[in-house]
Amino acid sequence: MGEEMKVIVFGLANEEYGIEVEKVRTIERMMPITRVPKTFAFVKGVVNLRGVVIPVIDLRGRFGLPESEATESSRIIIVAVNELEVGFIVDSANDVIDIDSDTIDTPPEVVGGVKAKYLRGVAKVGDSRLLIMLNLSEVLNKSEIIQLEQQEA
Amino acid sequence: MDMNAYLSMFIDESNDHLQSLNENLLKLESAPDDISIVQIIFRSAHTLKGMSATMGFEDLASLTHEMENVLDLVRNHKLAMDNFIFDTLFKGLDALESMVQDITGGGTGKADVTAIVASLKAIVKGDYKKEAASESSAAGTASPEDGNKLDQFQSSILLQSIEAGMSVFHIVVTVREDCVLKAARAYMVFDFLERSGEIVKSSPSAQDIEQEKFDRTFTVFTIASISGDELRKGIESVSEIESAAITQLDKESLIQLGAASAPGAPTASASIAQETVAAAKAQTAAAAASPAAPAATTAAPAAGGNASRTIRVDIERLDSLMNLFSELLIDRVRLEQLASEIRRNDLTETVEHMSRVSSDLQNIVLKLRMVPVESVFNRFPRMVRDLAKSLDKKVELVIAGADTELDRTVIDEIGDPLVHLLRNSLDHGIESIADRVAAGKSETGTVHLRAFHSGNHVFIEVEEDGRGINAERVKQTAIKNGVLDAEAANRLTDNEINMLIFAAGFSTADKISDISGRGVGLDVVRSKIESLGGHVSVESTPGKGTKFSIQLPLTLSIISAMLVKLGAEKYAIPLSSIVETAIVPREQIRKIHGNRMIDYRGSVIPLISLAQVLDCRSFPEEDELETEIVVIRKGNKLGAVTVDEFLGQSEIVLKTLGKYLTNIEAISGATILGDGQVALIVDPNALIK
Numbered sequence: 046m047g048e049e050m051k052v053i054v055f056g057l058a059n060e061e062y063g064i065e066v067e068k069v070r071t072i073e074r075m076m077p078i079t080r081v082p083k084t085f086a087f088v089k090g091v092v093n094l095r096g097v098v099i100p101v102i103d104l105r106g107r108f109g110l111p112e113s114e115a116t117e118s119s120r121i122i123i124v125a126v127n128e129l130e131v132g133f134i135v136d137s138a139n140d141v142i143d144i145d146s147d148t149i150d151t152p153p154e155v156v157g158g159v160k161a162k163y164l165r166g167v168a169k170v171g172d173s174r175l176l177i178m179l180n181l182s183e184v185l186n187k188s189e190i191i192q193l194e195q196q197e198a
Numbered sequence: 199m200d201m202n203a204y205l206s207m208f209i210d211e212s213n214d215h216l217q218s219l220n221e222n223l224l225k226l227e228s229a230p231d232d233i234s235i236v237q238i239i240f241r242s243a244h245t246l247k248g249m250s251a252t253m254g255f256e257d258l259a260s261l262t263h264e265m266e267n268v269l270d271l272v273r274n275h276k277l278a279m280d281n282f283i284f285d286t287l288f289k290g291l292d293a294l295e296s297m298v299q300d301i302t303g304g305g306t307g308k309a310d311v312t313a314i315v316a317s318l319k320a321i322v323k324g325d326y327k328k329e330a331a332s333e334s335s336a337a338g339t340a341s342p343e344d345g346n347k348l349d350q351f352q353s354s355i356l357l358q359s360i361e362a363g364m365s366v367f368h369i370v371v372t373v374r375e376d377c378v379l380k381a382a383r384a385y386m387v388f389d390f391l392e393r394s395g396e397i398v399k400s401s402p403s404a405q406d407i408e409q410e411k412f413d414r415t416f417t418v419f420t421i422a423s424i425s426g427d428e429l430r431k432g433i434e435s436v437s438e439i440e441s442a443a444i445t446q447l448d449k450e451s452l453i454q455l456g457a458a459s460a461p462g463a464p465t466a467s468a469s470i471a472q473e474t475v476a477a478a479k480a481q482t483a484a485a486a487a488s489p490a491a492p493a494a495t496t497a498a499p500a501a502g503g504n505a506s507r508t509i510r511v512d513i514e515r516l517d518s519l520m521n522l523f524s525e526l527l528i529d530r531v532r533l534e535q536l537a538s539e540i541r542r543n544d545l546t547e548t549v550e551h552m553s554r555v556s557s558d559l560q561n562i563v564l565k566l567r568m569v570p571v572e573s574v575f576n577r578f579p580r581m582v583r584d585l586a587k588s589l590d591k592k593v594e595l596v597i598a599g600a601d602t603e604l605d606r607t608v609i610d611e612i613g614d615p616l617v618h619l620l621r622n623s624l625d626h627g628i629e630s631i632a633d634r635v636a637a638g639k640s641e642t643g644t645v646h647l648r649a650f651h652s653g654n655h656v657f658i659e660v661e662e663d664g665r666g667i668n669a670e671r672v673k674q675t676a677i678k679n680g681v682l683d684a685e686a687a688n689r690l691t692d693n694e695i696n697m698l699i700f701a702a703g704f705s706t707a708d709k710i711s712d713i714s715g716r717g718v719g720l721d722v723v724r725s726k727i728e729s730l731g732g733h734v735s736v737e738s739t740p741g742k743g744t745k746f747s748i749q750l751p752l753t754l755s756i757i758s759a760m761l762v763k764l765g766a767e768k769y770a771i772p773l774s775s776i777v778e779t780a781i782v783p784r785e786q787i788r789k790i791h792g793n794r795m796i797d798y799r800g801s802v803i804p805l806i807s808l809a810q811v812l813d814c815r816s817f818p819e820e821d822e823l824e825t826e827i828v829v830i831r832k833g834n835k836l837g838a839v840t841v842d843e844f845l846g847q848s849e850i851v852l853k854t855l856g857k858y859l860t861n862i863e864a865i866s867g868a869t870i871l872g873d874g875q876v877a878l879i880v881d882p883n884a885l886i887k
Contacts, residue, residue, distance in 0.1 A: 079876040080767065081855065082812040083863045091855060091868055093876045096525045098853040098868045131858050185858065 047147030052168075054140035054176060055122060055133075058110050060159075062135075063144070063168060063176045070123040070130065072138050075115050092121070092132060099123060101132035107184065108159045126181045142176075144168045149178055205301075206508060207573070208253050212298045215246045219291055223284065230279040233272075240269045246294070255307040258297050264318040265290045271322060286317045352399050352419070359421045360449055367422055367429060370443040372415045377438040381410040386436045388418075394432060395422035414440075419447075513606060516567055523563050524756070524851035524870075530556050531848065531872030560849070564756065568603035571649045571658070574613045575600045578620060578647060585624050592642040593628055602649035604656050608730055608750055612658070615723040615734075619660045619746050620645065622720065627664030627744050637741065639663065655732075655774065656752055661745040667738040669695045676701065696736045700724040757852060759869070759879065760828065761845035764809050765816025768877045769841075770850050770869055775882040777829040777836065779844060784823050796838055798829060803836045806885050811864050817842045832886040839885060852879065 052063035053072070071094070078090040078101055087106030091098050101121055105112050118137040123130065149166035165178040219242050226235045243266045250258035265287060271277035293311055301307040356366050369391075373383050384407045391397050397404075399419045402412045422429055426444045433442040445451075530553060537549040575597050586593040604612070628634075628643035635641060646661040673687045676698045687695075700720045727734045732750035751757070751774070759770040760779070787805060788795050794805040805827070809817045819825075819840065827838040850869040855862065866881035 077875055079868070079878065081859060081862060081865065081878065082814070083865075084859060088859065091859070091876045091878075093870045093874055096521065096528070096870065098855060098870070098876055100856050100858045129858050130856055187858070 047145050049143055050146055052142055052144055054142060055135040055138035057104055057135050061176050063178045068124050068126055068181055070125050073121045075119050099130050099132050101134060104133045104135055124181060126185055129185050131185060144170060208249055209302050212246060215242045216295050218242050223287060227284055236269060236273045240273055243269060257308050257311055261290055261294060261311045261315060264315050267322050268318055283321055290314050355398055364421050366447045367420050367426060368445045368447050369418045370415055371433060372440045374438045374440045383436055383438050387433050390432045391420050394424050395420050520563060526556060527851055528870050535872050567606045569606050569609045570601050570603050572600040574609060589624060591628055591630060593624060594642050594644050596644060597647045599649035602651060602656055611730055615726045618723045623660055623662045627662040629665050656750045658748040659745055663743040666740040666742055666744055667696050672698055696738050756849055759850045760847055762841040763843040763845055764814045765842055767814055770877050770879045771828055775830045777831050779828050781824050781826055803838055806837050806839045808839050808841055830882040832883050835886050837886040
C-alpha cells in the first residue's frame, strides 16, 4: 500500500484529471476576467479573488486542445505551487476522491492530447475510471513556453 | 553634540545588535567550530561597543570590550569555545540587555558589571578552567539559597530603612497549583506591593516572573508603609494566590542574610579567583534584576532624557494592514456608487462620513510606513569627511530637508544609490584644491544634499560646485565604449549627452580610483531608482557644477489615477505622469512621416493609440470624429495617448499581477475597481519611446 492521497477531480475535453487537494486553494464559478494584453494566448487574463489579483489560464489552451466557450459547469480552480498562484479554467470540477499513490502508473507518451511531461501519471480508480494526474510545476513552467515562442518567431 | 537626538536610534540599533548577538551565539553553540559566526558576533559586539562609547555609556562599552577580547581570541583560534565561555558570554549579554533597557526607561545605563568583567578577564587569561570544576559544585549548593540572598547594596538599603524606623518584610508568595496566569497574578501582587511600599529585591527577578519563569513561589524583599497583616490581606486578596508567608526583618536577621550572601557558598578551600567567578553568578542575577525591578523607577531618570516612545512593528504587519485597508477602499468606492444610485439622504450622508473617515485612515496608514530620510542622511557627513580626506580635497556637505518623509520600502533601498552619487560627486565633481584655486573658486567645495516634497513625489538632489561634466569627453567615451555611434552622438543635446553617464559600462575617470570610476555605479543607480518607480536626471554647467536629481514616488501602494475606457475595457493611468486631458477633432491630427501627430501648445507631439499598444479590439478608434487624449510626460518628452472615454479620477490601490505574469509590456500592475473588476494600470513610461 502506498500513501492515501486526496485528489480534486476535474473534467477537460472528455477526460478526467486530478490535482492533489493540498495544491488547490479554492474552486470558483466563472467570474469576470480582465484581459491582459501581450501575453500568451492561453492566459485569459486576471480575476479579483477576494482582493487578490490572480492570473487565469485556459487549461485547454495550455495543453494545445481546442478552446471552447465557458458553460454553466465551467469552473476556475485556483492552485498554489512554488509561490505561484494561478487559476485554471476547466470544463467542470465536481469530485474529491481518495486514491492510493501506488495505483499511479507512469503515463504513456500522450494522453487525451496532453504531452506526458505535463503529467505525473495515470491513476486507476475503481474498475474502469482513469484519472490523469497533472504535474503542476511543469504546467506552470514558463521558460519552456518562451523558448517555444522564440523558435516559432 | 546633542545626544538626545540620537538616543532613540541608539536604542533601536543596540536592540538589533543584541538580538543578533543572541541569535548568533545560539547558532554558535550548536556549531562551535564555525568561525564565520564568531566573525559576525565580533562585528556586532564591536559596533555596539563603538556606539555605546560614543553615546557615553561607559559601563556598556567596557563590558562589550571585554566580551570582544574573548571573541577576538576565539576568532584567531587561540581559544576554543566551551560551555563556561558560552555561559559567561550569555550572562554578559543579559547584563547588556538590562542596561539598554534601563537606558530606554530613561536611566543612565549604569550597572555593576565587575563580576562578569572579572570572569571574562579570567577567560582571556586562560586560568578559568581549573576553577570551573570546583565552581560548579559551589554554585550547585548556592543556588537554592538564591532567593534569600541580598547583595551589599540591597542589604544596606534595607538596613538603613530599618534604622530609619520603617518596616522591612521578607515575603514568600505561593500561587495556587491550578493557577492559569501565574505571571498576571504575580504582577498583581507586585502592583499591590508597589502601592504599599517599595520592592527592593525579588527572586526570581521581576523580568523572569513576568515571563512566567518561576515555579509556584517567589520571594520579595519590600519596605512597606503598612503592617504585616495588611500586607498579607492585600496579597491574599489577589485571586489564585495560595499563601503569603510574611516575616518582618530586623537588623540581626538582615545581617545573617547579608553574611550568607557575601562569599558565595563558603567552601573554605576556594581560591580568591574562584570567589570572583562564583560571585559572578550571584551578581549577574542581581544586576539583571535591579534595573528591571520596579524599585529602579525610583532611581533618578537623569541624563538619558525622554527618547520618543516608539514601537517597532514588523513591516509585514503593516503590509497586511495596508491590504485590509485597500479592500475597505474598494468597498468604499462601491458604496459611493450605490449611494448615488439609491439617492437616499441618510444613506448618502453615512457614506460621505465613511468616506471622510476612511480618507483620514488612509493618511494614517500611509504615514505609518513613512520614515524621515534623516535615517539615511545621517551617515553621510562622516562618510563625506573620510572620503574628502582620502582624496585630499576640502569638502563641505550641506544637508537640507532631512525631515522629509518617504515610504519605508523606499528608504531601505535609497541608501546605496545615494552613496554612489555622493562618491561620484566627490571623486569626479569636486576638483582638487589646486585646481579650485586656479579656477578662482574657494578651496572648499560644497556638496548640497537636499530632500523635498513636490506633489506626489519626493525629490532628492545631490549638487556640487565642481568642474561640471565635460560633454565632449562624455560623447567621445560613449562612442569609444560603443554606447552609441558618432552620428547619433552628434544629434544629441547637451542634456541628452549628460544622461549618457547613466549608461551601462560608462566611466570617464582617467584613472580608476578606489572610490568610483570602475564604470559600474551610475547605471546601477539608475536601474535601482527606476525599480522604485522613480527616475534620476542630471544637469551640469561646465566649470560651475553638477546636479543629480532623483524623483521618487511618495508611496508605492496607493496612487491617484485617471480611469479611462477603451471599448469594454477599463484602464488606469497614474495621475503623476498626466499633464492634461483634452479632446481633439479628427481634422487636427496630422500625419508626419507616417506618424500621427498633433499640435499641443505650440509644439508637435506624437499621438499614441492605447488601443493599438494594448491590442484592444473592442474600441473602433477609426470611427471616432473627436478623439479624447491624455497628454503624458516622460522626462521632458510629451505624448498624447488616445482613449475612448474618460471615467474620472480615483485613488487606486496598486496590486501586482502575480508572479506568473511578469514583464507585461506597457502594464505596470493592476487595481480593483469599485465594481470588483480588475483594471490594469498603464505604464506611461513604456508608451513614450
